[in-house]
Amino acid sequence: MIENSIDAEQYTYENTCHTVEEAASAAHVSPNDIVKSICLIDNDGNLIVAIVRGKDRVSTSRVAKALNIEIPQIATPEEVLDKTGYICGGVPSFGYEAIFLIDPKVMENELIYTGGGSPYSLTKISTKVLHQINKGQIVRVRK
Template sequence: MIENNIDAEQYIYENTCHSVQEAASAANASPKDIIKSICLIDNNGNLIVAIVKGADRVSTSRVAKALNIEIPKTATPEEILDKTGYICGGVPSFGYEAIFLIDPKVMENELVYTGGGSPYSLTKISTKVLHQINKGQIVRVRK
């Protein structure tokens, strides 16, 4: 973040932030402020990251329709590490090569918390900056 001059704050906690509840508790924030990066793989091996609010689930059929592709599969923990450089449970919503899809509900918040690179960290970032740096397409991907 410093290297690329990204306006965001990273926080490291003693407890894990793997679940939405854990993340909200660690950040002393509402679960509505937590977003998830769901990693998917298309038939060509490309990484697709569907970004939704913490309580929402991703619809792979909506992702497929948005990108005009066959339904992608959920990435394995090994694929996530290989394609993002981060372990499952700490993947940020930016900072690596992927096709990013941002659900419109995410953009309703001014600030959100996303993965911070490990299960023990979060990054607080404005949704405008997030959208700008990951060049995500804003499209409904939640169920």
């Protein structure tokens, strides 16, 4: 973030932020302020990241329709680490090569908290900055 002058703040906590509830509790915010980066793999091995509010679930069929592809598979923890450089439970919504899809409900918030690179950290970032840096498509991907 510093190297690329990204306007965001990273926080590290003593307790894990692996679940939405844990993240919201640690940051003292609503679960609607937390976003998840759900990593998917298409038939060609490309990484797709569907970004949804913490309580929402990703529809793989909506992802497929948005990208005009076959239904992608949820990435394994090994694929997530290999493709993003981060372990499951701490994957940020930016900062690596992927096709990013941002659910419109995420964009209703001015600020959100996303994975901070580890299960013990979060990154606070504006949705406008997030959209600019990951060049995400805003498309409904939630169920």
